Amino acid sequence: xxxxxQGARYLLLGPAGLWYAALLxxxxxxxxxxxxxxxxxxxxxxxxxxxxxxxxxxxxWTAFQNTLVLAPAGTLAALLIAYxxxxxxxxxxxxxxxxxxxxxxxxxxxxxxxxRSYAWIYLLGGRGIPQLLADLGLGxxxxxxxxxxxxVGIIYGYLPLMVFPIYVSLExxxxxxxxxxxxxxxxxWRRFVxxxxxxxxxxxxxxxxxxxxxxxxxxxxxxxxxxxxxFFVGNALVDLFLQSRNWAFGSAMAVTLVATMLxxxxxxxxxxxxIGAARDDxxxx
Amino acid sequence: xxxxxxPITRQKFIEELLRYRKGSVTRxxxxxxxxxxxxxxxxxxxxxxxxxxxxxxxxIGDQVVLATWPNYHDPxxxxxxAAETGAAVQVNVFGSNEEMLAKLQAGGSGWDVFVPTNYxxxxxxxxxxxxxxxxxxxxxxxxxxxEARFADAGTVDGKLYAVPKNWGTTGMAWDxxxxxxxxTSWKEFFDVTRTDFSGRTMVHDYQLTTIGNAxxxxxxxxxSVDPAELADAEKLLIEIKPHLFAISSDYQPAMRNGDxxxxxxxxxxxxxMNRDIPEILFAVGKDxxxxxxxxxxxxxxxxxxxxxxxxxxxxxDPAVNAREAAxxxxxxxxxxxxxxxxPEVLSDPILYPAAELLNAQxxxxxxxxxxxxxxxxxxxxxxx
Numbered sequence: 001x002x003x004x005x006q007g008a009r010y011l012l013l014g015p016a017g018l019w020y021a022a023l024l025x026x027x028x029x030x031x032x033x034x035x036x037x038x039x040x041x042x043x044x045x046x047x048x049x050x051x052x053x054x055x056x057x058x059x060x061w062t063a064f065q066n067t068l069v070l071a072p073a074g075t076l077a078a079l080l081i082a083y084x085x086x087x088x089x090x091x092x093x094x095x096x097x098x099x100x101x102x103x104x105x106x107x108x109x110x111x112x113x114x115x116r117s118y119a120w121i122y123l124l125g126g127r128g129i130p131q132l133l134a135d136l137g138l139g140x141x142x143x144x145x146x147x148x149x150x151x152v153g154i155i156y157g158y159l160p161l162m163v164f165p166i167y168v169s170l171e172x173x174x175x176x177x178x179x180x181x182x183x184x185x186x187x188x189w190r191r192f193v194x195x196x197x198x199x200x201x202x203x204x205x206x207x208x209x210x211x212x213x214x215x216x217x218x219x220x221x222x223x224x225x226x227x228x229x230x231f232f233v234g235n236a237l238v239d240l241f242l243q244s245r246n247w248a249f250g251s252a253m254a255v256t257l258v259a260t261m262l263x264x265x266x267x268x269x270x271x272x273x274x275i276g277a278a279r280d281d282x283x284x285x
Numbered sequence: 286x287x288x289x290x291x292p293i294t295r296q297k298f299i300e301e302l303l304r305y306r307k308g309s310v311t312r313x314x315x316x317x318x319x320x321x322x323x324x325x326x327x328x329x330x331x332x333x334x335x336x337x338x339x340x341x342x343x344x345i346g347d348q349v350v351l352a353t354w355p356n357y358h359d360p361x362x363x364x365x366x367a368a369e370t371g372a373a374v375q376v377n378v379f380g381s382n383e384e385m386l387a388k389l390q391a392g393g394s395g396w397d398v399f400v401p402t403n404y405x406x407x408x409x410x411x412x413x414x415x416x417x418x419x420x421x422x423x424x425x426x427x428x429x430x431x432e433a434r435f436a437d438a439g440t441v442d443g444k445l446y447a448v449p450k451n452w453g454t455t456g457m458a459w460d461x462x463x464x465x466x467x468x469t470s471w472k473e474f475f476d477v478t479r480t481d482f483s484g485r486t487m488v489h490d491y492q493l494t495t496i497g498n499a500x501x502x503x504x505x506x507x508x509s510v511d512p513a514e515l516a517d518a519e520k521l522l523i524e525i526k527p528h529l530f531a532i533s534s535d536y537q538p539a540m541r542n543g544d545x546x547x548x549x550x551x552x553x554x555x556x557x558m559n560r561d562i563p564e565i566l567f568a569v570g571k572d573x574x575x576x577x578x579x580x581x582x583x584x585x586x587x588x589x590x591x592x593x594x595x596x597x598x599x600x601x602d603p604a605v606n607a608r609e610a611a612x613x614x615x616x617x618x619x620x621x622x623x624x625x626x627x628p629e630v631l632s633d634p635i636l637y638p639a640a641e642l643l644n645a646q647x648x649x650x651x652x653x654x655x656x657x658x659x660x661x662x663x664x665x666x667x668x669x
Binding site for chain 1: 492
């Protein structure tokens with residue numbers, strides 16, 4: 001029996017394990033080794049053992065700064081927009097419309113993000129929304145190629161990833177708890193703050209993580225809607241590999257990005273746990 | 286019927302490519318944006334009934350992979366090549382020479398023919414990424430019909446590695462309805478960006494031209510790698526950055542819809558915009574700038590070497606090359622081709638600037654592409 005259980009474990013973990021070993025662990029190891037190397041004379045990688053690449057990270061500080069500001073800001077904005085929508089879909093909407101509305105949330109994914117970003121270039125460009133605002137006498141607006149445009153693109157692109165986890169956690173919510181709160185005299189806002197919101201936190205956490213992690217590596221949206229002026233770590237990486245071909249420095253930056261992400265995600269998870277624990281304490285009182 | 290198996294019909298593909306060419310969708314860096322910058326287009330997908338017995342007689346295989354720039358060929362020529370030889374041309378479009386070099390350095394590119402610019406060829410030779418050409422397989426190549434300055438870079442250490450495709454300049458294009466006076470120099474380009482054109486200027490997302498033209502502002506060489514001169518260029522670029530509309534080589538859409546009024550611009554694209562929107566003018570800097578020449582070359586270990594030679598030989602056939610030029614609009618260095626082009630093309634001031642203007646331009650140097658300091662200056666400018 002022990003054997004068969006063992007066998008089952010290998011069978012279950014084997015495919016994913018091989019996949020991760022070959023396509024995640026191994027490449028990461030290569031990146032780590034490269035990060036201690038040097039740029040070859042005409043670009044590329046030359047073996048070495050130096051910390052020079054890490055010492056040079058300061059020269060890309062702005063990229064880290066932009067990423068570390070816009071990724072959380074984008075996550076927060078997406079959360080603030082997604083939560084009411086998810087709440088409406090899970091709690092308020094007439095069930096006969098629910099499926100249709102849920103499908104509508106996914107529909108944008110049927111078109112490539114590249115194409116949709118191109119559409120935003122025209123919407124935010126001089127002949128798009130700014131033209132409309134000017135015609136309405138609302139002044140001269142420049143929207144495209146600004147951090148605002150990048151934020152719009154980010155929220156637009158990642159909103160569905162935020163909506164769904166929150167929707168799922170709200171949909172599972174046990175309505176009897178709300179009735180109980182009501183019976184105990186809690187007004188609606190209090191029912192929301194003390195029952196609904198805490199119980200939907202796992203969805204919020206999942207959605208935020210999904211969006212945040214993807215945003216940390218974002219490249220396309222700042223490139224297209226930021227006009228090359230809003231520079232993320234992802235853009236710095238692409239330039240290092242495809243333009244200046246400094247693979248060693250690029251690897252050091254990639255390693256740093258992964259490390260930064262691990263730290264931020266760990267801190268965030270701790271923070272959520274503490275909130276959860278605090279809620280439980282309040283509950284007990 | 287035979288096209289049913291093709292992933293995209295030839296008709297459809299050609300329509301798409303024509304849209305590209307008109308510039309309604311793209312330009313040089315078009316899909317630098319997609320990350321790896323490889324907008325990959327599959328031509329034909331095989332033409333089972335059309336491919337004649339001759340194809341098998343020639344025995345060059347059924348496909349050939351070409352790495353080139355956007356808007357740079359007449360797709361009908363690829364069709365004719367496929368019909369004649371049985372080898373379908375698969376086109377990979379690139380955004381920059383750096384990207385091409387990066388791909389070849391990484392290995393396994395699978396390319397048979399690629400289109401490097403003059404200043405990259407010595408680097409390819411040093412890195413052993415390119416093979417000398419066997420002229421016996423290129424009967425259509427006639428060295429005597431090329432002006433030396435457009436063909437020189439193809440020969441390294443006495444060996445021929447590449448044959449000329451097209452040449453051109455990197456100048457500036459602007460919306461004349463917004464400008465008080467025509468632009469004539471890089472000095473004006475940057476000065477007006479700071480004032481009247483604030484928020485309306487684009488520079489390339491390409492260190493070679495953006496830094497090179499900033500160097501020209503101070504009268505330095507386009508190819509300078511002198512740290513003090515580069516520091517001046519960097520200071521200028523960082524100072525004008527808040528006044529830029531964008532740092533992007535995909536400038537046609539913004540110029541065409543009026544968001545941008547001034548941009549660094551490659552000749553043929555200046556012509557494309559000027560043809561559709563006459564208010565958009567193009568000039569090279571009288572204070573200098575870049576003149577370039579692109580070449581056909583064959584990378585080491587090309588999987589379809591015979592087809593590679595056949596394709597190059599076909600494309601440099603004067604009649605075919607004339608059709609190419611008519612489609613993409615870039616000047617050709619081959620005198621035999623120019624003899625076939627309409628005289629108004631050859632007298633076009635955008636494509637063929639006056640001799641004294643042309644003589645002020647510099648060819649990019651190998652070190653300009655590979656110098657690590659220039660790469661860092663560009664990175665600091667972009668992230669500033």
